Amino acid sequence: MLPASVGTWHLREIDGVAYVPLEDLRSFYKLMPLQPKGRKVAGQRLLGNGEVELLFGPAPRELFIQNRLCVLTHPVLQDASGDLLVSRSDVLNLIEPVLRPTYIANRRAVRTVVLDPAHGGHDTGTVTPYAREADVALTVAARLGAELRKRGYEVLLTQEQNQYQSPQVRVDKANSAPAAIFLSLHLNSGRSDMKGAQTYTLAPLGKNEKPLPGHEFSQSSMALAMALQSAMVEKAGAEDGGCRRAHYSPLNSLRCPSVMVELGYATNPEEGTRLSSEEYQLKVVNALADGVDAYARVMNPATVLQVQKAPVVEPPAAPVKVEPAAPAKAKPAPQKTQPRQKAARRRAPARKASRPARRNNNSRRRR
Numbered sequence: 001m002l003p004a005s006v007g008t009w010h011l012r013e014i015d016g017v018a019y020v021p022l023e024d025l026r027s028f029y030k031l032m033p034l035q036p037k038g039r040k041v042a043g044q045r046l047l048g049n050g051e052v053e054l055l056f057g058p059a060p061r062e063l064f065i066q067n068r069l070c071v072l073t074h075p076v077l078q079d080a081s082g083d084l085l086v087s088r089s090d091v092l093n094l095i096e097p098v099l100r101p102t103y104i105a106n107r108r109a110v111r112t113v114v115l116d117p118a119h120g121g122h123d124t125g126t127v128t129p130y131a132r133e134a135d136v137a138l139t140v141a142a143r144l145g146a147e148l149r150k151r152g153y154e155v156l157l158t159q160e161q162n163q164y165q166s167p168q169v170r171v172d173k174a175n176s177a178p179a180a181i182f183l184s185l186h187l188n189s190g191r192s193d194m195k196g197a198q199t200y201t202l203a204p205l206g207k208n209e210k211p212l213p214g215h216e217f218s219q220s221s222m223a224l225a226m227a228l229q230s231a232m233v234e235k236a237g238a239e240d241g242g243c244r245r246a247h248y249s250p251l252n253s254l255r256c257p258s259v260m261v262e263l264g265y266a267t268n269p270e271e272g273t274r275l276s277s278e279e280y281q282l283k284v285v286n287a288l289a290d291g292v293d294a295y296a297r298v299m300n301p302a303t304v305l306q307v308q309k310a311p312v313v314e315p316p317a318a319p320v321k322v323e324p325a326a327p328a329k330a331k332p333a334p335q336k337t338q339p340r341q342k343a344a345r346r347r348a349p350a351r352k353a354s355r356p357a358r359r360n361n362n363s364r365r366r367r
């Protein structure tokens with residue numbers, strides 16, 4: 001279900017993916033079209049209401065919410081009349097839980113934080129002259145565990161002595177913990193010039209796919225990812241590699257909000273060296289603990305009133321009405337700024353276009 005709306009969501013299906021017009025999103029969340037500050041960047045669309053800002057583009061899968069990068073599962077498309085279309089899945093699983101976390105149906109207070117230092121034992125993860133993934137993950141997890149206990153959480157580590165644990169053992173530990181959230185800590189690897197922190201949640205359910213246990217918590221996992229990623233950027237000073245989605249084996253099977261945090265690239269000389277330093281590790285620990293706190297505040301039913309002042313819209317009055325629309329073909333939004341179209345032209349038939357290539361944020365990953 002899309003968030004219930006006082007208006008109507010004009011759903012249309014393109015290449016098997018359900019899309020809604022950006023205009024519907026704008027009116028549902030009571031956002032205005034805004035002019036981005038500074039230099040005009042081709043292909044960008046900014047919506048805001050003084051409290052929240054959504055910047056789409058310039059790349060078709062890029063969305064910045066409050067200046068933080070969220071990589072969309074499906075590219076924003078443009079129909080023949082120049083209207084932008086956003087996938088229903090991205091509205092439901094990404095935009096909605098970030099803008100209105102207090103509306104997450106199965107939200108619950110956080111009691112236990114399960115920390116999963118990635119790899120261990122014979123499985124060293126990425127090893128470079130600058131950083132050893134398993135060692136950094138274990139040190140950060142141990143320090144983060146101590147910090148979170150000080151802040152009143154119960155903490156469970158999936159391994160504490162650099163031992164290898166199978167994904168199933170990690171999953172079983174987390175699934176048996178009461179009211180838990182799950183944070184898996186990794187270092188990334190790539191070209192030597194790649195850097196930045198990234199936070200992953202389970203890729204949303206595709207058409208004709210069987211739901212996995214992790215899909216039950218898609219919305220709260222995204223709210224958690226955004227809280228942690230924002231804290232990494234704002235408090236630890238990490239470069240923003242964005243909130244992303246992937247199929248990562250523990251995330252598939254966890255029955256709690258769960259994320260995988262790539263703290264940075266072990267393969268980048270500067271970032272790898274920094275990740276191995278105690279000074280930066282302590283910054284990361286404080287940032288992640290603050291991120292957990294921010295998420296826990298929103299999830300705690302006792303703080304609803306405070307949260308309601310956040311950038312959310314009024315509770316909707318009527319259930320969502322879905323208008324069946326004629327199947328339309330559309331093309332990825334071009335990399336240039338489009339003039340605003342008259343509302344009357346909005347549902348004009350669209351031209352045929354090729355299907356955009358998938359990017360690696362949906363790729364199947366096993367780590």
Ligand SMILES: [Zn+2]
Binds near residue numbers: 125133186187367
């Ligand atoms: Zn890893």
